[in-house]
Amino acid sequence: MNRAQLFEQIKKKESCLCVGLDTDLLKIPKHLQHTEDPIFEFNKQIIDATHPYCVAYKPNIAFYEALGPTGWVSLQKTLAYIPKDIFTIADAKRGDIGNTSALYARAFFEQMNFDSITVAPYMGEDSVKPFLMRDKWVILLAHTSNSGSNDFQVMEVTIGKRRLYEEVILKSQQWATPDQLMFVVGATHPEKIASIRALAPDHFFLVPGIGAQGGDLEKVMQHGMNDSCGLLINSARAIIYASDGKDFAKRAGEEALKVQQEMSEYLTKYS
Numbered sequence: 001m002n003r004a005q006l007f008e009q010i011k012k013k014e015s016c017l018c019v020g021l022d023t024d025l026l027k028i029p030k031h032l033q034h035t036e037d038p039i040f041e042f043n044k045q046i047i048d049a050t051h052p053y054c055v056a057y058k059p060n061i062a063f064y065e066a067l068g069p070t071g072w073v074s075l076q077k078t079l080a081y082i083p084k085d086i087f088t089i090a091d092a093k094r095g096d097i098g099n100t101s102a103l104y105a106r107a108f109f110e111q112m113n114f115d116s117i118t119v120a121p122y123m124g125e126d127s128v129k130p131f132l133m134r135d136k137w138v139i140l141l142a143h144t145s146n147s148g149s150n151d152f153q154v155m156e157v158t159i160g161k162r163r164l165y166e167e168v169i170l171k172s173q174q175w176a177t178p179d180q181l182m183f184v185v186g187a188t189h190p191e192k193i194a195s196i197r198a199l200a201p202d203h204f205f206l207v208p209g210i211g212a213q214g215g216d217l218e219k220v221m222q223h224g225m226n227d228s229c230g231l232l233i234n235s236a237r238a239i240i241y242a243s244d245g246k247d248f249a250k251r252a253g254e255e256a257l258k259v260q261q262e263m264s265e266y267l268t269k270y271s
Contacts, residue, residue, distance in 0.1 A: 001087050001115045003179050006204070007228045009055045009085060014264035016221075016229050017256065018056035018089065018206065020236025021046065021078065023063050027241055029248050039067070039074035042248075044081055046240050049253030053260035056232050057082050058089040058206075079112055087232070088115045089139065089206065095120030095127050102130035109136045118184060118206070121168050125175055132176050139206050142169050142183040143192060169199045178202040185224070187215025187233070194223040201226060208234045210259075217259070221266040229267065235259060 010016050021043055028042045035041045047057070059078060064071035082088055094104040094117065101119075108114045109131075116137035119128055131138045143165040162170070169183055178200075185196050187209030196205070205224055209215035210233055217233065224231050239259070242251035 003204075003228065005085075006055065006087055009087070010229045010267075013053065013055055013260065014267055015053055015055055015260040016231045016233050016263055016267070017054040017259050018058050018087075018232045018234040019046070019050050019054045019239055019256065020091070020208070020234050021057055021059040021063075021240065022236040023059075023074075023240070025067065027244070029244050029246065031246055037070075037074055037077065039064070039071065040077045040081075042240075043074070043078040045249035046252050047078075047081060047083075049249040050239065050256040051083055051086060053253070053256040054086065056087040056089060056234075058091050058234055058236075060236070061090055061092040076112060079114065089232075090114040090117040093118045093120050093141065094131075095123055097123065098126045098130055101127050102133075105131045105134065105136075109134050116182070121172060125172075128172070128175060132180060137180055137182060138176065139182040139184055140168065140172055143185050143189055143196065166196075166199060169196065173200065173203075178204070182206055182232075184208065187217070187220050190216050190219040190223070193220055197224055197226065197230075202228075202230075204228070204230050204232060206232045206234065210235050210238075217262055218266055221263070222270050225267075225270055229271075233263070 023039050023042055025038060028038060032038045032041050059075060064075040079088060090108045092108060108117045116139050117131060118139045119131055121128060121140050128138060172181065182204040183200060185205040185207055187207050207220055210217050220233060239252050239255045242255045
């Protein structure tokens with residue numbers, strides 16, 4: 001999916017919601033445990049209930065890897081079930097030497113056909129470039145939503161007294177255009193959204209941290225939007241685990257609708 005197609009979906013649905021499929025076998029409703037593929041059955045019903053309100057799905061790959069071969073099968077079935085007009089994100093956070101990254105790129109872009117993948121930039125350009133060799137998206141970790149992001153990401157580097165995450169954002173723009181490169185920017189740092197947008201005015205941001213992590217949706221949209229919206233705002237637990245009963249899918253749909261309605265208001269208010 002290219003930039004124009006993604007923006008078209010945002011306008012059509014009046015939403016920039018990304019639903020995180022962080023599907024934990026220990027948290028899904030008990031009545032699904034006896035189905036042939038509990039993970040896929042849960043995801044299928046979540047997708048059925050939420051797809052009118054979101055423009056992206058983001059499976060967290062660790063939840064599937066942890067289950068071994070059956071987890072990969074559930075992931076592939078989930079990916080195949082997602083409607084083709086919805087953007088897909090492999091939240092894999094890969095990043096290794098070039099030849100290894102090339103194999104990760106082949107796995108997620110060719111074997112599984114994701115639209116995008118999250119990538120850690122610590123090893124530099126040659127570890128990221130293999131993911132950019134295809135007509136797909138790289139979503140580079142910049143300023144993440146976890147508390148440990150302060151350990152390294154905000155350290156000053158010698159060039160112009162910039163923070164490390166700022167240097168990542170600026171340097172990586174030499175590797176790809178805004179049509180192929182996004183950045184992860186956590187909603188739990190709303191005071192930095194405007195300054196980060198100034199560093200990357202044309203790029204999309206994947207923004208985790210609303211919902212269960214407490215990020216402020218309005219502040220993110222107020223300070224983070226650009227002419228193409230430029231935001232994919234992720235919510236996982238608050239939507240997919242809204243209920244642990246037989247009404248889990250219905251409740252997930254209701255929560256996704258609430259977020260979409262807020263987003264619709266802010267898209268109008270701040271565009």
